[in-house]
Amino acid sequence: MLTRKLLESDEFARTYSTLEKMFLTPEQLNCSLQETLKRCPVTQDVWIFGYGSLIWNPLLDFAEAQTGRLNGWSRDFNIRLLAGRGSARAPGRMLGLKAGGETCGIVFRLDADKVQQELRLLWMREMLAGVYNPCWCNVQLADGRSVWAITFVTNPSHPLYEADTTCGVVAGMIAGACGALGSNAEYLFSLEQALIRLDIEDPMIGELAEYVRLIQNDGQAIKQDG
Template sequence: MSLSRSDLEAGNEQTRLLEASHSGIKLTTLSEDELQRSLDETLQQQPPNSDIWIFAYGSLIWNPLITYVERRAGIIYGWHRRFCTWMILARGTPENPGLLLGLDRGGSCRGVVYRVAAADVPSELLLIWRREMLGGVYVARWVKVFDGTQEFQAIAFVANRQHPRYAHQIPLTTTVNSIATASGKLGSCADYLMRTVEGLMAEGIKDRQLLLLRKQVLAKQQALLVSGDRFTLVPIYGQQP
């Protein structure tokens, strides 16, 4: 299954995390009031009643769930896309955690930017905050986006290096094994990778690191399949197994 707009509107993400906490999985979450305060503080850095751009680099590309009036490709500098946050619920478990993409320091990142109309900012950005900021693994910050002809400010969700689930300098073999084998209530980590690669390629963006990682994950899955180990086999997104 995938996250849906109705999940965000109903606050089902909060419910999932609360249920996980009651099941013994230790998760720290922000309340609805804390999410709203965080959103308000972020928006104070821009003129009131203005359109807002959101920079997407992972699942927001292939599953945005928000109402927007414009979508285009863009690049930011000073941040790069990396699997740098452990997932123990959505696409992993405490016993076999998955990995989530974040923006980490250094380099550059090509992605997609969405322009949300001023009238829709209060409702649409609250949905994004419920999705991205609930667990505290991201920090919302303004970044400069270049689209080839102009530069503008957008909100990006960067990795929170102070969070306990931040994955700092993990070996490539660990990353590959986690993505190849981990799955949770929202599906497998491999599916998340495949969809992101396909979403980027649909925009004309070839992320060499993700393409190499996809190749390594598929090879790992094939090796596990041959050895008889159990895991969720995920084909390249859009193809049937």
Template sequence: MFGRLGVGRYLSDDERHASMLEMLQSRPEGEGIWIFAYGSLIWNPALEFDLSYRGVLKNWKRAFCMKLTAGRATGDSHGRMLALVPGTGTEGIAYRLRENDLQYELVVLWKREMSTTSYIPKWEQVELYNGEVITALVFVMSQNDANFDCNYESENVAECIARAQGPLGTNADYLHRLNNALEENNVTDEYILQLAEKVAKMHACKEHLQ
């Protein structure tokens, strides 16, 4: 998620640090810090954690709704990045960070997720598959941000995801990794399944025509 995503504003180091401290100050009392992963954090958490569980985040859903012009896209080959928008709920993986590594891990996480104004960090309830309900940190799409695209339905974004590529690879590869990671963790998301199927068909048609 490094590099310019679209036309949203970059956060300065001071702004990013202040955002992190604000969330730390409002952390739930009596709980560890949990992170809810719904995208690349599932297959590449790059975090030190002591517990992980599958869980359901209520009131949010996955959407490829963030305009992308770098990383897995370019200014001439636009793509879409995954985020969360209001919905009926979504499954993912919750990680509990180790308390003694907390500050360092959150600095790394904020650099990864909060390079621009596109995401908003929130504390949200997650029901774990062991029956426990925890409060987790989750990064959702800012619908006031210039990077937000409200036309995120699979039929609207499949073509640009199928075509987009940049210095970090193809946009479709990200989708493929996400789809595989969800399957490996027994997580079902119909939107991702439909989108992956549409992109695969587009690639198959292109190869057939060649």
């Protein structure tokens, strides 16, 4: 399980050692962060849109959080996962966003005096291997407000990008992948349960989780028969 203490130490990068050649340097991470902040289209507080593990394990020191809807993007397990919750021998899939549809998640507002501190940790968590493009997206909050929030969208030009995200392909990879941070299936099931608790519907997540459970149950049955 990823923790704030792990992010603040050098150990987090070591869990992704197989991707070391893809790592952004500290200077590149900081440059990406500062350039993203400069691109905010309006003067406002800094908000973060969470659609995956940020929902059930945010690790952010935030001032406010509420549900929000992002139009024009939908969840998609379109990143090959070789570390963390996967390995080179048994790759998994990491969650990203693809164009089209909509996504409901949690939106976090940061205190102005903690923006740099919290975003440095967030950039280490999400941007270490450069698999996302950090974008400002307009999000509709549950209370009716509309804000611009930093959103991590899959970078389709990254070598870990996967175009084939059919349920059978992705479920097979998730069911068998694990790494230093736990299993890929645990990630998916945690997200599924978090969305249920928040009364957020995402048929893709539910279908994929059910498919992974079937694969795992079939595997257990084969072992018992053997």
